[in-house]
Amino acid sequence: MIMHIEYFQELFCGLTQISPLNFEVWNGDGPVFSSRFDGADTTISSQIEEFSDSVMSQGVFRHTSMNGWKAVFGVPIRNNEQTVGCLLAYSKNSNKNLIPDESAYAEIPDVKGVEMFLTRLVSFIEDKWEGEQEKEKITEELGRSFEDLYLYSQVANQIKTLLSSNQMNNDLVLDTMKTMRVDISFVNLFNHEGSKIAFNEDSLYLQFSGIAEKFVGKLIRTLTVQEKVEKRTHFTIHDSRTDSQFSKLFIAQYRLLAVKITHDNKFYGWLGLISFNLKESFRRSELRLLISMAEQLAMLITNTDLYKELEGFVINLIKSMVCAIEAKDVYTSGHSERVSELCLNMAEYMDLTEDDKKNLKWAAILHDVGKIGVPESILCKEGPLEDDEYRKIKEHPKRGFEILKHIKQLVPITPSILHHHERYDGKGYPDGLKGDEIPLYARIIAIIDTYDAITSRRSYRSAKSSEEAMSIIEKVAGTQLDPNLVLIFKEVYRDSIVVKKDEQISGKEKARWQCQQLT
Ligand SMILES: [Fe+2]
Structure with a gap:
């Protein structure tokens, strides 16, 4: 849970050398770092664990003496409004012969000062951590954008070199399913080759033969009916349970992204993605990519229709030539x-x-x-x-x-x-x-x-x-x-x-x- 704690090791260890405190960072599972040089894990006792839990559950600064020989301080560490861990600090010296409170407060008399210091330290950690997470998010986003770009270039290349065909649509749904990490990808063209579906054969829900096809068939009918009522160009459903029309189409919960394939007010069909992983959700960039792919497909279909018309025209012309010869x-x-x-x-x-x-x-x-x-x-x-x-x-x-x-x-x-x-x-x-x-x-x-x-x-x-x-x-x-x-x-x-x-x-x-x- 605590990420890149190694970034703070140097800081804590440096502080330990000049301050009367040792530092530990805990998360819900246990200690993740200790600045003690001897490496001895003497602080991990059930009492420390309880103290750490209470700091995290109450989300406030706390201090206490432990076993009568140490002053222990705890400050919660937060991320996105939630307490995800805590920083514990405790006095280095123990003297079991002293009265506990006297010992603790004799060494660290300014509890308020410690609180302020530790709180600032934690807010520094949180800022730094947030920055790291943001960086990671951006890196991941960039990685996915690169994949989107790759997929887009694949599709654009296919479109440039091929006319709409069964094979192209098969490749398209397969590439889309893999690159966009979904369980089902489909393209449905009403007046052309029908539906092409690629699905994750390892998915528990799609083990029975024909189940993916049946699901997509029902889905397309629902999309088409809904589209007539709502006049929408695309559907984004993050959780099928939240929509009565879509929840009844499949036994498991799913999320859906579907866009219309249209060009010049002609409605050719649907391009869509389905995933059973509800921990993730469809991003705006994925929607933009799908819309762009649908536009390319629609253009391609229009061109194919024009091409077929032209081909039909040429063939009819030749037939007329044959008739003309035979009529002579x-x-x-x-x-x-x-x-x-x-x-x-x-x-x-x-x-x-x-x-x-x-x-x-x-x-x-x-x-x-x-x-x-x-x-x-x-x-x-x-x-x-x-x-x-x-x-x-x-x-x-x-x-x-x-x-x-x-x-x-x-x-x-x-x-x-x-x-x-x-x-x-x-x-x-x-x-x-x-x-x-x-x-x-x-x-x-x-x-x-x-x-x-x-x-x-x-x-x-x-x-x-x-x-x-x-x-x-x-x-x-x-x-x-x-x-x-x-x-x-x-x-x-x-x-x-x-x-x-x-x-x-x-x-x-x-x-x-x-x-x-x-x-
Ligand atoms: Fe002949």
């Missing part, structure tokens, strides 16, 4: 969408990952996007093409690649766009890749592209049946097409997953219908 050529209308559907059927059979399915779908929709640069006179020409015209058509995989490589989200599919006219035997274009050198999506697209071309009507021939198409495909397996993938396609076909085209709808009508489906 009545014979290929709806081709890309059909290829995409069949590719997804293949993906199901091949048990591809969700990411692969998404990429394959986009590769299939966009595989002919490069035809945008092919003149309409060639694209829609009835009858056989001249060599020059054919060369122009063959440029479309490269053109598609060039168009899409500038869109970050579509970069993974650009190799499949570039190589969808390669042949398994290496006789395709543009690079003459063979076998597994050809990207997987491109090999799948090549099969479906062939199937759809055969079953579509052309200016120079009528559509062939799906059975005929399958038999042609089987014939070119191993030369033009990947034989293993053709086997899978046969299964897809056999299970009648292949979608038959509706021949009743004319080409232009169908193109219009397909475009409506796409946008």
Whole structure:
């Protein structure tokens, strides 16, 4: 309890040399320092202990004679209005032969003078002690501010480099929980990824699985209801028992700090901290930090939404380009969408990952996007093409690649766009890749592209049946097409997953219908 008593040792020992008194400092647990040079602990008797206790409990200057041989003085030491210890002083000499009071007062006759001296000494100790405590508090505050700053820089860095994502929110709550030394940290976004929670697995209250999630779920509902009534931007609850709404949410007492995530009057969700340690309380700096983090998050969400909007805009633009190409050529209308559907059927059979399915779908929709640069006179020409015209058509995989490589989200599919006219035997274009050198999506697209071309009507021939198409495909397996993938396609076909085209709808009508489906 008495801190840095070593600072006063020198002072007391020096005083002992020039004064008729020895000094001792006591706290509620016992003696913490004695200025006696012999080190003998002769003063620690039950009587001294009682005397020390009475000085502390009554909080006043006291003096008495002890065992008839010593004058003992006691002055309380206070900190923050509370008595936390006492300074005892007693005469050095003992003479048991003397009458007790005579002995004591003969040596130290001026009790008032001793009282004044000891009181000044204690007030010096208290001042010094308070200064030390203040220094310690400031050091601790600085340490925590540094941690806050560290956390803030971590968050700011994540925000600079990442768009809002599950991973980022997971990292955010984990970092916040650890740095701010709380039991639960959560971020809840109503229209995005839902709640992310990090909690202290060592906490007694959070041992049962799902209990932290349930608690946070109830808490968020309460916060949202309260926010509507009270229009508050944040909630600071130092002890849940003091609030009837929050006390019923969890069996144990807790403290809570929760701030709204808002930007431009849009309310995105909550960022919050929960602790079961009620000996500490949330500081203003922690609230400021949390508010600042919520602001950063809100900005990030706004940017992510804008980015998604922009991405959606670009993708819709490209879909419109595909529709425009297909609308020009009545014979290929709806081709890309059909290829995409069949590719997804293949993906199901091949048990591809969700990411692969998404990429394959986009590769299939966009595989002919490069035809945008092919003149309409060639694209829609009835009858056989001249060599020059054919060369122009063959440029479309490269053109598609060039168009899409500038869109970050579509970069993974650009190799499949570039190589969808390669042949398994290496006789395709543009690079003459063979076998597994050809990207997987491109090999799948090549099969479906062939199937759809055969079953579509052309200016120079009528559509062939799906059975005929399958038999042609089987014939070119191993030369033009990947034989293993053709086997899978046969299964897809056999299970009648292949979608038959509706021949009743004319080409232009169908193109219009397909475009409506796409946008
Ligand atoms: Fe093509």
